[in-house]
Amino acid sequence: MTETEIRTTVLRLLGDVAPEADMAALKPDKRIRDQIDIDSMDALNFLIAIDAELGIDIPEADYPKMTTLDNIVAYLSAKAG
Amino acid sequence: MAEFVMPILGADMEAGTLVAWRKQAGDRVARGDIIAEVETDKADIEVEVFLDGVIETLLVREGEKVPVGTPLAVIREEGAAPGAQPVSPASAPALAARPAPSAAPKAARRVVSATAGAAPVSPAARELARELGVDLAAVVGTGPEGRIQRKDVLAAAHAPREAPTAVPAAAERQARMRQAIAAAMSRSAREIPHFHISSTIDMTQAVAWLREENERRPIAERLLYGVVLLKAVALALREVPELNAVWAGDHPEPRERIHAGIAISLRGGGLVAPAIHDADTLSLTQLMSSFRDLVQRARAGSLRSSEIADPTITITSLGETGAEAVYGLIYPPQVALVGFGRLTDRVVPVDGAIAVRPTIVATLTADHRVVDGHRGSVFLAALDRLLQEPSTL
Amino acid sequence: MQRMTYREAVRSALREALAADPSVFLMGEDVGRYGGAFAVSHGLLAEFGEERVRDTPLSESTFVGAGIGAALNGMRPIVEVMTVNFSLLAMDQVLNNAATLRYMSGGQFNIPLVVRMATGGGRQLAAQHSHSLEGWYAHIPGIRVLAPATVADARGMLLAALREPDPVFIFEHATLYPMEDEIDERAGACDIRCAAVRREGTDVTLVASGGSLPKAMTAAETLADEGVQAEVIDLRTLRPLDMETVVASVVKTHRAVIVDEAWRTGSLAGEVSAQIMERAFNALDWPVQRVCGAEVPTPYAKHMEDAALPRAETVVETVREMVR
Numbered sequence: 001m002t003e004t005e006i007r008t009t010v011l012r013l014l015g016d017v018a019p020e021a022d023m024a025a026l027k028p029d030k031r032i033r034d035q036i037d038i039d040s041m042d043a044l045n046f047l048i049a050i051d052a053e054l055g056i057d058i059p060e061a062d063y064p065k066m067t068t069l070d071n072i073v074a075y076l077s078a079k080a081g
Numbered sequence: 082m083a084e085f086v087m088p089i090l091g092a093d094m095e096a097g098t099l100v101a102w103r104k105q106a107g108d109r110v111a112r113g114d115i116i117a118e119v120e121t122d123k124a125d126i127e128v129e130v131f132l133d134g135v136i137e138t139l140l141v142r143e144g145e146k147v148p149v150g151t152p153l154a155v156i157r158e159e160g161a162a163p164g165a166q167p168v169s170p171a172s173a174p175a176l177a178a179r180p181a182p183s184a185a186p187k188a189a190r191r192v193v194s195a196t197a198g199a200a201p202v203s204p205a206a207r208e209l210a211r212e213l214g215v216d217l218a219a220v221v222g223t224g225p226e227g228r229i230q231r232k233d234v235l236a237a238a239h240a241p242r243e244a245p246t247a248v249p250a251a252a253e254r255q256a257r258m259r260q261a262i263a264a265a266m267s268r269s270a271r272e273i274p275h276f277h278i279s280s281t282i283d284m285t286q287a288v289a290w291l292r293e294e295n296e297r298r299p300i301a302e303r304l305l306y307g308v309v310l311l312k313a314v315a316l317a318l319r320e321v322p323e324l325n326a327v328w329a330g331d332h333p334e335p336r337e338r339i340h341a342g343i344a345i346s347l348r349g350g351g352l353v354a355p356a357i358h359d360a361d362t363l364s365l366t367q368l369m370s371s372f373r374d375l376v377q378r379a380r381a382g383s384l385r386s387s388e389i390a391d392p393t394i395t396i397t398s399l400g401e402t403g404a405e406a407v408y409g410l411i412y413p414p415q416v417a418l419v420g421f422g423r424l425t426d427r428v429v430p431v432d433g434a435i436a437v438r439p440t441i442v443a444t445l446t447a448d449h450r451v452v453d454g455h456r457g458s459v460f461l462a463a464l465d466r467l468l469q470e471p472s473t474l
Numbered sequence: 475m476q477r478m479t480y481r482e483a484v485r486s487a488l489r490e491a492l493a494a495d496p497s498v499f500l501m502g503e504d505v506g507r508y509g510g511a512f513a514v515s516h517g518l519l520a521e522f523g524e525e526r527v528r529d530t531p532l533s534e535s536t537f538v539g540a541g542i543g544a545a546l547n548g549m550r551p552i553v554e555v556m557t558v559n560f561s562l563l564a565m566d567q568v569l570n571n572a573a574t575l576r577y578m579s580g581g582q583f584n585i586p587l588v589v590r591m592a593t594g595g596g597r598q599l600a601a602q603h604s605h606s607l608e609g610w611y612a613h614i615p616g617i618r619v620l621a622p623a624t625v626a627d628a629r630g631m632l633l634a635a636l637r638e639p640d641p642v643f644i645f646e647h648a649t650l651y652p653m654e655d656e657i658d659e660r661a662g663a664c665d666i667r668c669a670a671v672r673r674e675g676t677d678v679t680l681v682a683s684g685g686s687l688p689k690a691m692t693a694a695e696t697l698a699d700e701g702v703q704a705e706v707i708d709l710r711t712l713r714p715l716d717m718e719t720v721v722a723s724v725v726k727t728h729r730a731v732i733v734d735e736a737w738r739t740g741s742l743a744g745e746v747s748a749q750i751m752e753r754a755f756n757a758l759d760w761p762v763q764r765v766c767g768a769e770v771p772t773p774y775a776k777h778m779e780d781a782a783l784p785r786a787e788t789v790v791e792t793v794r795e796m797v798r
Contacts, residue, residue: 039400040401
């Protein structure tokens with residue numbers, strides 16, 4: 001998967017947990033949770049969806065690495081190889 | 082001059098037989114008068130004429146079968162002078178005479194008025210429609226004469242629903258929800274003598290245990306730390322059962338079963354607190370799964386009434402970004418509320434030295450008619466103790 | 475358990491009744507020396523003698539009347555009228571005496587009379603000898619009318635009829651006599667107040683009796699191959715009718731077809747249909763249908779007789795229309 005495809009997927013899955021949020025307005029380098037109302041349950045659901053769709057399992061220890069759109073995409077791209 | 086033609090009386094009708102004329106040449110007709118009886122494959126149908134006038138000529142004999150659209154009669158519309166319309170000599174004399182009696186009555190066929198109202202419905206179909214709440218006017222009948230039968234009602238009942246009527250504007254829904262919350266909270270403040278006691282709980286053990294546990298689990302089964310809090314509260318309630326009660330007008334009624342109401346914020350604003358039943362008996366995995374399901378349904382608006390009505394206590398957590406502590410209002414007729422502030426590092430004394438540990442402030446808000454500070458403290462102590470041994474949860 | 479024919483089952487019931495009760499005797503045309511027009515009473519004269527097995531003159535009115543008289547006087551006669559076709563000659567005795575004397579005597583007299591008759595067509599016996607008139611008898615208050623359609627009922631119903639204090643008329647469809655089945659040869663009287671569900675189903679109720687039952691069963695099998703599950707009810711008692719069983723079935727299936735060999739107009743099928751309508755109106759998804767004999771004197775030529783009487787195929791076609 002290319003980085004662009006990963007980014008598109010991430011945005012779509014984020015949109016699934018936060019349907020009322022405007023993904024187009026999301027600043028990619030700022031903390032997502034400062035921009036969209038997502039709680040820990042939403043975050044978990046998002047990660048489960050990532051795992052289901054991209055086959056990438058994210059250990060809890062790595063959660064702090066995934067706070068902005070940019071670093072999420074970077075992390076996933078690295079894992080996807 | 083207008084023509085009365087063989088009408089299409091059924092979607093697949095190609096031709097019809099003019100069984101009988103009900104009017105003769107020279108008759109005055111008014112809109113809605115039955116002018117002829119036409120036979121189709123399915124029934125004999127009385128056909129109306131749609132204008133006012135006088136029948137000039139009948140063009141088709143009784144018993145003749147003609148394709149749909151064939152002119153059957155010429156009608157002089159009211160007000161027009163008698164037409165100079167040439168009439169084919171062959172037909173005129175034949176039609177002027179009274180036609181011979183038509184064939185023997187078809188005893189088996191029913192003459193159906195083409196302007197008949199709703200389709201016939203079998204008694205069983207009518208009963209079923211009533212049972213299922215199906216509107217018969219919207220059902221297509223596949224029986225003889227368009228009769229609606231049970232299978233037609235069943236088909237209509239299972240047909241994909243029309244797109245639901247437009248969801249009320251978010252603002253309107255918001256307003257209604259706010260009103261409901263306002264009413265409940267006002268009542269709570271008015272009637273319940275609240276008191277609050279709080280405790281700062283060291284969450285080192287709990288956080289470490291959870292991390293390790295989640296490392297082991299596949300992502301779909303990982304536990305949120307809120308579920309750990311939930312279980313600890315449920316178990317602590319067993320030690321101070323008077324907190325798991327409902328206020329019955331003038332006295333508390335303790336409840337056997339612990340149904341933990343979870344405060345869930347709704348996207349776009351608003352709050353519901355539906356119950357996870359028997360929370361003290363569920364494993365953490367089960368609690369997590371119930372919790373996830375509740376949150377999803379709460380946000381989708383599909384909670385069950387038992388979930389709304391049943392909580393015996395409510396737990397609210399401000400999660401990771403909220404304030405330090407919660408001093409909430411009890412949801413009547415419950416008698417207590419347990420609140421958790423955000424998980425954050427604090428400086429705590431450990432063995433006389435300064436240490437930094439992840440902690441939360443747990444607050445018990447209770448109804449002073451039911452319980453006093455001492456019992457409240459016992460509850461918080463139990464909660465603390467349970468959270469120090471998360472593997473026992 | 476023993477395998478026997480319908481005819482043998484009736485015979486075995488006769489034998490048992492004659493042996494058990496000296497007040498029971500059999501009377502009718504050719505029942506003695508000839509062994510019965512349908513060989514039902516074969517051997518009984520030899521076994522029980524002339525007093526108990528009595529050949530009568532060719533006079534239905536006389537010997538049915540005599541049977542009424544004997545019953546009035548405490549005997550338990552079994553009168554065999556060769557076929558329902560000839561019973562017309564005894565109709566006055568049946569209607570105005572057998573059915574009515576108990577009432578007219580203010581309950582002083584019971585008439586424990588059992589009359590057996592062969593009935594129905596299908597054997598090329600032509601217009602005068604092929605009637606199905608059990609419906610006429612079922613019209614009369616004061617008597618019971620039974621139609622055994624199975625070998626077990628052929629035996630059990632006769633024994634049950636002999637226990638009744640009032641007249642019982644048993645109609646044996648002539649085509650059933652050679653029918654074979656395994657039955658408990660020691661079973662006694664059976665129930666004579668209830669209809670029987672001979673085959674369970676959910677899509678349509680087929681109501682039949684006597685000689686029409688096998689046709690209904692055949693139709694049900696054909697329909698099952700087409701995915702339509704028919705429930706088949708054997709009426710067994712034509713007067714009084716067990717409408718409870720029929721209605722319960724129609725409430726389940728929502729459709730009913732009544733198979734009756736008699737002519738459609740004024741048939742017992744009409745009575746059953748009216749009662750279904752009265753009692754199960756809201757359950758009906760389709761008008762109740764009747765498959766009856768054609769409204770003609772029964773033909774002699776085989777192909778014409780076959781066309782004039784109800785057939786399994788007609789029942790199947792009727793049901794197909796209803797479930798389309």
